[in-house]
Amino acid sequence: MFDFTPTEQQKLVVKSVKDWCERNLPYERVRKMDDKGHPYPKEIVQGLGGLGIIMGPVPVEHGGSGIDWQTQSLIAEIIGYYDPTIATAAGLMAVETGWGYTVDRYCSNTVREKYIKPALKGEKFVGIATTEPTGGSDVAGFKSTAKRSGDEWIINGEKTFISGTEECEKWGGGFWINVRTGPIIPEAPHRNMTSFFLPIDADGVEVQEPYKDAGRMAISTGGFTMKDVKLSDEYRVGEVDKGFYATMEGFDNARIMISASCIGVIQRVLDDALPYIKERKVFGRPLAKFEAIQFEAAEIYMQMEALRLMVQKSAWMQDKRYQEEGLLKKTSEATTFTPTDVAKWISMVKWIGPSLACDAAYKAMIWFGAAGYTKEYVFEMAWRGNMSYVVGAEGGLNIQKIVVARELLGKEYIPYK
Amino acid sequence: MFDFTPTEQQKLVVKSVKDWCERNLPYERVRKMDDKGHPYPKEIVQGLGGLGIIMGPVPVEHGGSGIDWQTQSLIAEIIGYYDPTIATAAGLMAVETGWGYTVDRYCSNTVREKYIKPALKGEKFVGIATTEPTGGSDVAGFKSTAKRSGDEWIINGEKTFISGTEECEKWGGGFWINVRTGPIIPEAPHRNMTSFFLPIDADGVEVQEPYKDAGRMAISTGGFTMKDVKLSDEYRVGEVDKGFYATMEGFDNARIMISASCIGVIQRVLDDALPYIKERKVFGRPLAKFEAIQFEAAEIYMQMEALRLMVQKSAWMQDKRYQEEGLLKKTSEATTFTPTDVAKWISMVKWIGPSLACDAAYKAMIWFGAAGYTKEYVFEMAWRGNMSYVVGAEGGLNIQKIVVARELLGKEYIPYK
Amino acid sequence: MFDFTPTEQQKLVVKSVKDWCERNLPYERVRKMDDKGHPYPKEIVQGLGGLGIIMGPVPVEHGGSGIDWQTQSLIAEIIGYYDPTIATAAGLMAVETGWGYTVDRYCSNTVREKYIKPALKGEKFVGIATTEPTGGSDVAGFKSTAKRSGDEWIINGEKTFISGTEECEKWGGGFWINVRTGPIIPEAPHRNMTSFFLPIDADGVEVQEPYKDAGRMAISTGGFTMKDVKLSDEYRVGEVDKGFYATMEGFDNARIMISASCIGVIQRVLDDALPYIKERKVFGRPLAKFEAIQFEAAEIYMQMEALRLMVQKSAWMQDKRYQEEGLLKKTSEATTFTPTDVAKWISMVKWIGPSLACDAAYKAMIWFGAAGYTKEYVFEMAWRGNMSYVVGAEGGLNIQKIVVARELLGKEYIPYK
């Protein structure tokens, strides 16, 4: 039955996360992160770890909280609200939750004990490193390789535009990587790839200087090279030559988190902007009484509620999928979704979420005039920060549209084929 | 708990409506209506009445089906799909269901027996007539009056842009009207209004020629004058001087129906257009492989799903509201919404629904090129028909935005005060 | 030197056309055309012919007025103003001027005497018939052929979505056609095509029933088949196997005319709508005082002025091109534009002109509410009529974008190659 009521437990979790953020992520703290840049402050991550909400869906028996994706989305929304640059929510929590959960699902006990369990507490960093200089969304551009040699793999290649390289170096941890373990098949370049968990301190890994960018300051973006890096087979994640599918699963999970956090950003923009436009008078009347402004506010609100429902449905679909696979307890009558059904929804929310968040901040800046452009308000950092997720992090805008169109029309209509 | 699964009963109802429409509302039938103009074909209405879905929410004890608004929305979606001009869905079913239900809630047994019961079967027409030459959304412009004279009321005034005047004349029936029963209070012009059910054949009612318009052909739009029309107090609907509130309730119900039918329109546009763009080759490749076209298709799909969720939530809120009032059986834990909470959501969907439907048809016309402009396809009539609900029927675009902004910001920020 | 002043002569021409339209194309006349459908009233065309403005650029020595394209654009704007469905301006005058001029440039004296000269007076019709069931913008889809046989050509094939078939049949006249005179070269399908002037009454031509469409009523759209039509070589237009280039020239000229007429449509929408929104009060204030409405009006105005400048520049570029070719007298220092430079500009205005006109009418309908949807105002027919030029006539929206992108980026980036 269609129902739009959070459970009592969801309300409780949300409340406790809100309380924690209220104390630990006030505006000044977030602005300080923005000013100071990376590495992201570890104590915040430890705090979130303490709440059990980093990689919340990791099963209780693996040290996680075993919460469903819908609840985790409600949490991500709160984090996005308190840090509307979404450095915390997306750059950090989405990455760690989406990818950490997926690592945990497929990894060996060794990796779980050494990396996932500490990361659950905010002690180590778990990230994703797929993009290479010759390809991000286009898997065919991936050139990094892993060659088997006895029980070991020898890995060579380069990864770029990776979130959290500096954090990973400082705190310890590693990255999900996806590399070629067989020849490239031109008509199916996603095959013959295998995923590994790469500890950042493995011999042969060299981390580069982080990029300077438009405003994703609190979380570093960087790259690293891998030169004859030796990893035992225990570091393999998932099946040999099937790395693509598990990687897609990781993206799905991370993308839900990012989109959920964008709901929080938009709510924050409204919560910070509406009192001002109601108060501030121009030409003898509050800004809020000018239709050009109030209609924009109404539109932002409407779009936020649409996004919220779409994220909730996406997370619910992902929960159903995991229920089908026996990873989550069934909550209602069976509804079956294929991974591509779910991917279509997730691409829809990743497509619109960051754009709407960026746009809401853009409009609020205009309402505030010159003041909106300054660092006295939250808007300019929300505008700059969310742009990072519009352009590309966890898959750029146009890639999401291609996925939606592919699922709507069929694979044979992919535009580049 | 958030849940997005239709119930088994909803699935059954939807299926039976679909089957009926498949047989009774094929494309040729709808195009014929478009060509022939009003009155709307009575046998279709009788058919829908036979299914028990006109004014479905009217309680069983009053002869209705007692179905909830969410289910009724799913039905409206199907009707919009089969007649994407939404003449059937909006001009007819939304009007009859939204207003018929509300009449039934507040009317005397006389009115119920003489008008609602036959209308439930598609034998008579029940509509809404609020707009006057000097005011539609602006209640202050209403000049029609009812004066009490013993047990009777004497009504004078004029109503314009009324859906279904010709149908009402031919089939019998009447209109919800809202007229002044006391002096206009400049700062609260919505007070001192009372609602009545006006039989179209009452002495003193003169119906005018229907308007010629851009394409709302299958349902007539017209006006009528009321000259010393005498109605007994049994024709009063709701309390004296409190007509405004019940009228708003009627609008809420009708607007949900219209917005729900727009989902069906968009689905129809996609279902009719996608096979064509996949088939039709230009410059050696199917139209569907051109990103400009496939991304528009993806966007239409995404917007349709957003609209669908928002309509479902709006209808669910309306159900909760009626559950609170004891008119529907409670289905889950209590969630309380005020009428204005619900109105905000309903205005959001009325705002975006017709625009999105109109826009989807507009885009499909462009994909089809010159052929899309002809009467060989459904798009041009969907484009023309839905525009009627963008411009005004059941409240125009800007009025919906004003309602959303008012609920978001507070009454003191209404732009015209 | 940059200058934006019309010449005295241009002012005079504009004034005389305005005066004529004021008398001969009042609203009621245009609405009557809309109601009655095709054929387009011949007396209007004769009147325009009498003014010397149909095919105005045809040289004086050929019986034309020898006016430049910029002046002809100013005229088209006036025609679009008085008949904002653009049936007269685009469906008729743009077609006749753009194609008639181009026929005249390349045709034999026989064709000139028999068809162009009468058409200049509005006595016969000259149109364009390139589209075929298997291709409009995509030349590769053209299947019609002309085979040489002594001094004759034997033509077979079918043409669809042709403006003016019924007018042509009734008044006499013919169409520019472009047919294969050699094998199709897959990598250059535009080669081996030759243009002819096809008299509609030639033996073997069979004209089909006009299409029913969304509102291009005053000018017919139809198709015809050609079965062993014999034409003497005098009916060839331009060089053998080089028909593509002359056809492109014809499109350029017709597209300038259409875009120019759209300026007039927008001006008309504003002139008809602004007094109403200033007068009509809602909630105690004129509609014009609501920012949502006045900002839309301001945006329409701004877009109209942008379009006007772009059309003027396009026409000026076309004039420069013809000056270079010695067909027009040089007016200022040499500025050289290649045909593709000019085509890029013309595609820009054809891209935005009809869309802006359609959108202006759409917005005005919303301002007027339910009244805007009726046939009492000009907006609904402007909305329906201009849509015909958005979807396809003289090249659809997306084709124009492809042309602009091709000229901006280079031929090697055409999306379908």
Added chain:
Amino acid sequence: MFDFTPTEQQKLVVKSVKDWCERNLPYERVRKMDDKGHPYPKEIVQGLGGLGIIMGPVPVEHGGSGIDWQTQSLIAEIIGYYDPTIATAAGLMAVETGWGYTVDRYCSNTVREKYIKPALKGEKFVGIATTEPTGGSDVAGFKSTAKRSGDEWIINGEKTFISGTEECEKWGGGFWINVRTGPIIPEAPHRNMTSFFLPIDADGVEVQEPYKDAGRMAISTGGFTMKDVKLSDEYRVGEVDKGFYATMEGFDNARIMISASCIGVIQRVLDDALPYIKERKVFGRPLAKFEAIQFEAAEIYMQMEALRLMVQKSAWMQDKRYQEEGLLKKTSEATTFTPTDVAKWISMVKWIGPSLACDAAYKAMIWFGAAGYTKEYVFEMAWRGNMSYVVGAEGGLNIQKIVVARELLGKEYIPYK
């Protein structure tokens, strides 16, 4: 006659400015400014001064170059191209040219000798300081006052969000201010204001710390307080109590410059982005072949050309206005524009220029993906920099729309009255 050819002299000026910029404003220099922040590098300003293009329209007899506004616009375009943050073009050159010219027109010889002449050479700074904490566009909010006391004026008040406070302090110079010299008239708050030129080092002026902002780094934004500042009457600019009109003239001039520089920004975005999208392959084909990208490029190009024509016309109108006033030599037949005609056009270009520039950069960032977000390319600083002119500098977006609507509809439809 309509003509779109630059004069030979304009071509020469443009070429010399381009050459200078090529040598003195390479990308690295501009990026360094962005990194280092204010004060803006004086040597650049001196260089521009050396070319005679700061305040170019100042008459030769006052030490300026006496060039017209259309040529000055072509120059501003070049500057915007080389520094697409528009710190140089708008923050600096538009401010100095627009306001410096207007000061020069109305000031005493003392001010001219001490401030304008050095500023013409880039030795001193001349800016504008109208905004106050309680009002920017809304003149009624201005509280600063000047009281006459013999031949002196005593000035008190505060100015905020002023471009160039730090530059002014370092280099010497001052600001156009507009203060109350009589009681506020509620229904005409723009009356009783007088303009002065305020030397930044006048006793009683206290300059505040510059704001931290989103990315207008190379030019400072700050505020200052004025406490019993004494200025002789020689520092008055224009007539007593008539300061508003001269201030509007200054805004007109500065706004043309800003809008012109935005053309350059867009051209730069295209010039930097197009080679990359043609080169960079994704999924086996260059980005430029994807319609979603190439159509956006085509749209940016089209909008740039529309903006260019509108700026050229605005500048030409301003030239005509100054020709009428005898300040510029007449160049063609008389065309008369009122100041409000010109203001309408200028507000149109100020409205769309910065938004289009910001949006072009936003789109290019998306094409470049993660790389587009870094400081390796020009886009992110163009995006951040131009936003400053969207939100407010020289009049925010909505103010421009209000001006256009006011001129289109009439003063009585100003939305706040």
